Amino acid sequence: MTIMSYRQALHDTLRSEMLRDDNVFLMGEEIGVFEGSYKITAGLLKEFGEKRVRDTPIAEEGFAGAAIGAAMLGLRPVIEMMTINFSMLALDQIINHAAKIYGMFGGQASVPLVIRTPGGGGQQLGATHSQNIELFYAFVPGMKVVAPSTPADAKALMLAAIRDDDPVLFLENLALYNTKGEVPDDDVPAEIGRALVTRPGKDLTLIGYSRMAHVAAEVAASLAESDGLDIEVVDLRSLRPLDRETIVSSVRKTHAAVVLEDDWLTYGIGAEVAASISDGAFDYLDAPVRRVAMAEVPMPYSKTLETAALPSRDDVTAAIRQTLAAVGHRTAPLALGVPQS
Amino acid sequence: MIEIKMPRLSDTMEEGAISTWRKQPGDTVAIGDVLVEIETDKAVMEYEAYQAGTLAEILVAEGSNADIGAPIALLDDGASGPAASVPAGSATTALVERTQPALVRNGGPSTVTPAPAGPASAQPSGGANGDANGSSRQIASPLVRKLVRENHLDLSHVTGSGPGGRIIRADIADLLVGGTPAPAATTAAAPAAAAPAVTVPAEPAAPSDAAAVPAAPEADDVRGTRSVPVSQVRRVIARRLSASARDIPHFYVTAVADAQALMDLRATLNAQLTEAGRAKISVNDLLIRACALALREHPDVNVSYGGDESSVTLIHDRINIGVAVAAESGLIVPVIRDADAKTVTQLGAEAKEMVALASERKLTPAQTSGGTFTISNLGMFGVEHFTAIINPPESAILAVGATTREPTVVGDGLEPRYRLRYTLSVDHRVIDGALAAKFLQTLTSLVEHPWMIIA
Numbered sequence: 001m002t003i004m005s006y007r008q009a010l011h012d013t014l015r016s017e018m019l020r021d022d023n024v025f026l027m028g029e030e031i032g033v034f035e036g037s038y039k040i041t042a043g044l045l046k047e048f049g050e051k052r053v054r055d056t057p058i059a060e061e062g063f064a065g066a067a068i069g070a071a072m073l074g075l076r077p078v079i080e081m082m083t084i085n086f087s088m089l090a091l092d093q094i095i096n097h098a099a100k101i102y103g104m105f106g107g108q109a110s111v112p113l114v115i116r117t118p119g120g121g122g123q124q125l126g127a128t129h130s131q132n133i134e135l136f137y138a139f140v141p142g143m144k145v146v147a148p149s150t151p152a153d154a155k156a157l158m159l160a161a162i163r164d165d166d167p168v169l170f171l172e173n174l175a176l177y178n179t180k181g182e183v184p185d186d187d188v189p190a191e192i193g194r195a196l197v198t199r200p201g202k203d204l205t206l207i208g209y210s211r212m213a214h215v216a217a218e219v220a221a222s223l224a225e226s227d228g229l230d231i232e233v234v235d236l237r238s239l240r241p242l243d244r245e246t247i248v249s250s251v252r253k254t255h256a257a258v259v260l261e262d263d264w265l266t267y268g269i270g271a272e273v274a275a276s277i278s279d280g281a282f283d284y285l286d287a288p289v290r291r292v293a294m295a296e297v298p299m300p301y302s303k304t305l306e307t308a309a310l311p312s313r314d315d316v317t318a319a320i321r322q323t324l325a326a327v328g329h330r331t332a333p334l335a336l337g338v339p340q341s
Numbered sequence: 342m343i344e345i346k347m348p349r350l351s352d353t354m355e356e357g358a359i360s361t362w363r364k365q366p367g368d369t370v371a372i373g374d375v376l377v378e379i380e381t382d383k384a385v386m387e388y389e390a391y392q393a394g395t396l397a398e399i400l401v402a403e404g405s406n407a408d409i410g411a412p413i414a415l416l417d418d419g420a421s422g423p424a425a426s427v428p429a430g431s432a433t434t435a436l437v438e439r440t441q442p443a444l445v446r447n448g449g450p451s452t453v454t455p456a457p458a459g460p461a462s463a464q465p466s467g468g469a470n471g472d473a474n475g476s477s478r479q480i481a482s483p484l485v486r487k488l489v490r491e492n493h494l495d496l497s498h499v500t501g502s503g504p505g506g507r508i509i510r511a512d513i514a515d516l517l518v519g520g521t522p523a524p525a526a527t528t529a530a531a532p533a534a535a536a537p538a539v540t541v542p543a544e545p546a547a548p549s550d551a552a553a554v555p556a557a558p559e560a561d562d563v564r565g566t567r568s569v570p571v572s573q574v575r576r577v578i579a580r581r582l583s584a585s586a587r588d589i590p591h592f593y594v595t596a597v598a599d600a601q602a603l604m605d606l607r608a609t610l611n612a613q614l615t616e617a618g619r620a621k622i623s624v625n626d627l628l629i630r631a632c633a634l635a636l637r638e639h640p641d642v643n644v645s646y647g648g649d650e651s652s653v654t655l656i657h658d659r660i661n662i663g664v665a666v667a668a669e670s671g672l673i674v675p676v677i678r679d680a681d682a683k684t685v686t687q688l689g690a691e692a693k694e695m696v697a698l699a700s701e702r703k704l705t706p707a708q709t710s711g712g713t714f715t716i717s718n719l720g721m722f723g724v725e726h727f728t729a730i731i732n733p734p735e736s737a738i739l740a741v742g743a744t745t746r747e748p749t750v751v752g753d754g755l756e757p758r759y760r761l762r763y764t765l766s767v768d769h770r771v772i773d774g775a776l777a778a779k780f781l782q783t784l785t786s787l788v789e790h791p792w793m794i795i796a
């Protein structure tokens with residue numbers, strides 16, 4: 001185990017996979033000489049040379065298409081979309097080509113492509129650069145979408161994504177790059193499509209992914225301390241395939257769920273999770289599933305408004321308290337100390 | 342207006358309990374829609390609509406019983422005129438011709454009222470139709486509804502403390518502690534264990550909870566007694582076996598078989614079955630087939646007494662063997678049909694499936710009826726031998742004990758060998774002692790020459 005940042009875990013994993021497999025190469029805007037807008041690829045151009053770390057023009061559709069072609073011919077490209085907002089310029093390549101080629105052409109060629117890209121707001125980047133549109137890709141059969149929330153998962157899911165034979169959208173998050181955690185030294189890939197119960201509990205199931213899984217863990221820990229609540233946290237880790245089994249078995253145990261997402265509420269990832277709970281755990285629910293998501297507005301630039309638009313720890317806490325109140329659970333802080341005699 | 346009546350869902354059913362209404366007043370009903378889930382003596386079954394219309398009124402609430410043929414709901418097919426409402430809860434009383442005027446509802450948005458539109462029904466909705474919007478439906482969380490179904494609880498006295506008066510699990514915690522039959526393991530959540538096991542409830546809802554469980558006269562402190570509701574299954578076991586013990590002149594014939602060859606055969610077979618990747622067989626599977634063969638040789642055992650007034654005895658050509666299963670809800674006897682025409686492997690697979698269905702209470706009436714002979718095996722509990730009560734209208738039941746190694750006289754010496762004891766309970770009205778003895782002789786011969794069982 002080594003304690004390192006999410007950013008460092010991504011960097012080290014890309015490097016070790018490039019050392020392991022000569023077919024792995026990187027492409028993207030400003031990833032070489034400039035070492036990446038978020039410095040994930042720092043030092044890699046110098047170490048591996050221009051053939052394996054390629055700076056591209058500002059032309060997402062073009063380099064996505066080039067990467068798909070390379071992948072069809074046996075290479076394992078890892079491309080960086082500077083933020084997920086720019087991936088929309090490559091939607092046609094990703095959705096109509098990467099996700100379709102294997103199935104449409106009878107399995108003659110697979111597309112082992114990884115599209116790394118950070119989502120998330122909170123950096124005052126304005127409405128067009130602060131979105132969470134992973135749903136676009138999670139919606140599409142033929143794609144896989146993973147969303148690590150910890151440095152350890154950043155490594156394990158990156159190993160899995162690079163070694164997977166299907167196109168994988170690898171969702172990073174601007175707010176997570178500097179978070180730190182223990183990362184195993186061994187190269188053990190995660191299983192794509194498997195969620196994790198990161199904190200077992202019995203009072204309520206709190207479900208999140210990416211930044212909101214991180215928030216979920218913090219809120220659960222804080223409410224355990226302040227209110228003695230025993231909240232189970234499920235980190236989805238993979239949005240497609242979605243691990244309905246883990247979600248449902250947790251809610252069957254706790255009888256209540258709050259789903260967290262950084263994207264918009266209407267038609268969001270949380271809606272799919274809530275529907276899965278309804279399908280698999282209807283008879284186990286003691287209260288309706290509640291969702292916490294971003295305000296339904298284009299992200300404001302003003303720091304105050306941006307903070308207000310994003311789901312906060314307080315929003316999550318309030319949703320938990322409301323849900324627990326609906327199942328008759330007193331959430332007032334516990335009295336400290338033992339009653340006399 | 343059409344009266345929906347409590348259907349007869351199994352041969353032995355006399356009354357049914359409403360488990361869950363799947364349609365509520367005002368709901369549109371199409372032919373084939375599931376109207377209601379009804380708990381019979383054997384299973385919880387869905388009952389479908391045979392006519393289309395709008396469900397007008399529920400006459401028997403969830404958790405209440407009604408005799409076969411008693412009206413349980415009214416379905417408005419738009420055809421006939423007025424229908425009267427009967428006070429809910431009195432559905433088990435016979436209904437006389439109703440002449441009261443119709444209970445006129447302001448049609449809610451989903452209610453189609455083809456009757457001539459008077460001024461009242463022409464009023465815009467949204468006025469005094471709170472009723473149609475659900476106050477007639479008791480709001481409870483899905484979890485509560487599931488627990489009510491599984492534990493046969495009555496919610497009629499429970500006050501909901503959740504948002505909008507929703508009944509939540511916390512509201513039935515006391516009911517679950519007091520009302521759960523001991524062996525009924527419900528969900529993984531074990532709500533009874535999660536709730537504090539207090540007998541003196543502190544909540545204001547307590548008096549009504551206490552009223553929901555009828556106070557038994559025996560309840561007292563000296564014996565630490567508490568009352569649990571009698572389930573449908575338990576009720577039917579009590580009634581049918583009392584009748585059997587009372588009405589049938591039982592006699593009992595016990596035999597002991599040398600089961601060494603049977604155990605050796607089973608061991609050999611199972612080794613080879615395992616090697617072939619097939620399911621293993623049990624002693625019971627072999628005994629089912631042995632009984633079927635013995636019945637084929639003695640068809641006069643495979644009979645039913647026709648009744649005191651009858652001039653005939655019923656002789657069954659098909660050999661359908663019931664296997665007594667100790668399900669959590671109580672004794673249930675799934676029937677393997679044409680057991681004499683099936684291989685031991687088939688019998689084993691079928692028995693295993695039936696046992697699984699029994700534990701989930703998913704056996705259909707067809708799977709629990711039509712038996713001509715029953716086997717009850719308590720060998721797995723180490724019972725040496727016992728006697729069983731006949732499962733009417735059958736005429737015999739075989740009670741099987743454990744197969745154990747005992748010192749056995751072989752020639753002039755003693756040898757440890759497997760022995761198996763079983764007792765046949767017989768209806769003396771149709772079977773005499775000599776016939777019962779001959780049947781056992783055949784059975785013992787099969788057990789001692791087990792190749793004949795699978796030949």
